[in-house]
Structures are given as structure tokens and as C-alpha cells.
Amino acid sequence: MNKHKIAIIGSGPAGYSAAIYTSRAEIETVIYAGKEPGGQLTKTTEIENYPGGLGLTGPELMAKMGEQASKFGAVIKWEEAEDLDKLREEYDGVIIATGASPRLMGVGEEKYYGKGFSTCAVCDAAFYKGKTVYVVGGGDAAIEDTMALTKFASQVTLLVRRDELRASKAMQKKVLDNPEVKIMWETELVGIKGDERVEKLELRIKNQELREVKAEGLFFAIGHIPATKWLEGSGVELDKKGYIKNGVVGGVSWAKGYPTMTAIPGVVAAGDCVDYRYRQAVTAAGMGVMAALDMEKWLESK
Numbered sequence: 001m002n003k004h005k006i007a008i009i010g011s012g013p014a015g016y017s018a019a020i021y022t023s024r025a026e027i028e029t030v031i032y033a034g035k036e037p038g039g040q041l042t043k044t045t046e047i048e049n050y051p052g053g054l055g056l057t058g059p060e061l062m063a064k065m066g067e068q069a070s071k072f073g074a075v076i077k078w079e080e081a082e083d084l085d086k087l088r089e090e091y092d093g094v095i096i097a098t099g100a101s102p103r104l105m106g107v108g109e110e111k112y113y114g115k116g117f118s119t120c121a122v123c124d125a126a127f128y129k130g131k132t133v134y135v136v137g138g139g140d141a142a143i144e145d146t147m148a149l150t151k152f153a154s155q156v157t158l159l160v161r162r163d164e165l166r167a168s169k170a171m172q173k174k175v176l177d178n179p180e181v182k183i184m185w186e187t188e189l190v191g192i193k194g195d196e197r198v199e200k201l202e203l204r205i206k207n208q209e210l211r212e213v214k215a216e217g218l219f220f221a222i223g224h225i226p227a228t229k230w231l232e233g234s235g236v237e238l239d240k241k242g243y244i245k246n247g248v249v250g251g252v253s254w255a256k257g258y259p260t261m262t263a264i265p266g267v268v269a270a271g272d273c274v275d276y277r278y279r280q281a282v283t284a285a286g287m288g289v290m291a292a293l294d295m296e297k298w299l300e301s302k
């Protein structure tokens, strides 16, 4: 019997975990590692919340995942995949694990990644014990991040660009009457200062007054952008924000028995390009494994 051959698009925790499973199942596996090999974890420093990852940095953990996939025969191509139709002609199945990027503001934040700036409070809050921190955003994620930070930081301020929050009423309640949280309305972050780490933020209040505040931490929770633009018009169904619809998120099971299957048979999807809610390396890895197992079962059924 000829070996089945599949493509995995993406090299974050979802893609590599899927690859470890498919290659161990003796499915010929080619990974298209993409523009940012290793995904979002390559932008973090210490890892505390990936089981077994303590003591590693984000880039080290991702390198280990890549090595593990390669050890079992997965081939990594350092290129992007752009055309799903072509992939489907070339391969028996496709696993999409292209991830998402946190939305940024372009106020110089990238230089402070891991040095006072983070886009994941759930991951990094514990590093901010006793510190003065600011969160930018107004949606559910911003509230969740603010609440996560109140457990550690001495002062948490939420910077909201409008005079109201976008978050659900239930989530809003958690911060509106909370004495531990200060909210600055109609406040825009316009600059960041600090030699090695974040030290000060420049804020514009109500479109006029500029104010400089001392800060030891800055968190963005202004949404994510799933890397799915290349799938528009491909037949893979996307929601209005561009996240891929599969049976795991959204509760829709397109193909009975294959929860990670997209609207196209033989194309499964996993990780942050599907999941706007949990967005953790470990949940992405878990969904990657689900996608690999679904793929294996689907290939066997053909």
C-alpha cells in the first residue's frame, strides 16, 4: 500500500504536535513552516505554563518541538503555502495550523516583548508581582487579562479608547465596581519609553491632553488576527473575524466523527486559527493532536 502523504501548514504548537502524531503514524508529513517559524511562542521568553517546559524559553521549546517532529520523519519546508487547491492536488490531506497574531498598535511595542510588554496576560501575569501595569483594550479578553493581573500586580489600570467597553455585560461587571482596577476612559496609548524595559507610557486623554505615567508592565488585549487570509474563497468556511470554522469551536460538526474537519473533506484545522477563546500553546498543541488523529482516521476510511 502506498504511504499517505499530508501537508501541515504552520509550525506553532498545533502544527508541530500534529506532525509528531502523523509522522509516528507513518504518514508522510511535510510541514510548511511559514513566515514566522515557531509561531507566537518565539516572541516570549521564559515558559512557565507549558507542562514540562519549565526552564525553557519560547524559542527553545519551539525548536525542540520541530526536532521531535523531524526525528520521526516529518520534513520541514521553510516556506509558506498559499494555494489550498494546489496542496489538495499534491497531498492526500491538509492540516491547517497557521495560528493568529495579536493585534499591535505600532507605538514601538515590539522592542519590549518580554521586557515589560506582553500580549498574553494569562501567560505572563505571574511575572508582574507587586508591579504597576496597564492593559490596553475593552473587549472580553481585556477584562479577563485585567482580572488575571489583579492577582499579582499592585496596580492595574485599563486603558479604554472609547467611553464604553465592548465586553459582555457580565464581564464588564467584574471591573466596573472593582476597587482594585482603575479605568482610564477615552485614553489612547501613543508611546512607550524605557531603555531596557518598559518604564513610562505616553497617553493621550480625550484626544487632547498628553500625560506620561510610570509603568512596569504593558499588556495589549486588542484582538487577534487569524492567519487565514490565504483561505478566502478556498471553500474553507471562515467566521466574520476570519477564524476557521470546524466542529471543535462553534459546535458545528461538518463531518460526523471528525470534529476538526473544516467545510472541505480532508482539510482539518487546529490551534489559534480556529480558537479565539483559549489561545494557549498547550490548547493549540492539544487541538493539533486531535486534527492529526482525525486525519489518520479519515485517510484510513478512504
Ligand code: NDP
Pocket: 103, 105, 136, 137, 138, 139, 140, 141, 142, 144, 160, 161, 162, 165, 166, 167, 221, 222, 223, 224, 276, 277
Ligand atoms: P474584541 O475584538 O472583542 O475586542 C477588542 C477590543 O480592543 C475592543 O474593545 C477594541 O475597542 C479594542 N481595540 C482594538 N484596537 C484598538 C486600538 N488600536 N487601541 C485601543 N483599543 C483597541 O477582541 P477580544 O480579544 O477581546 O475578544 C475576541 C473574542 O473572544 C470575542 O468574541 C470575545 O467575546 C471572546 N472572548 C471571550 C472571553 C470570555 O467570554 N471569557 C474571554 C476572551 C475572549 P473598540 O471597542 O473601541 O472597538
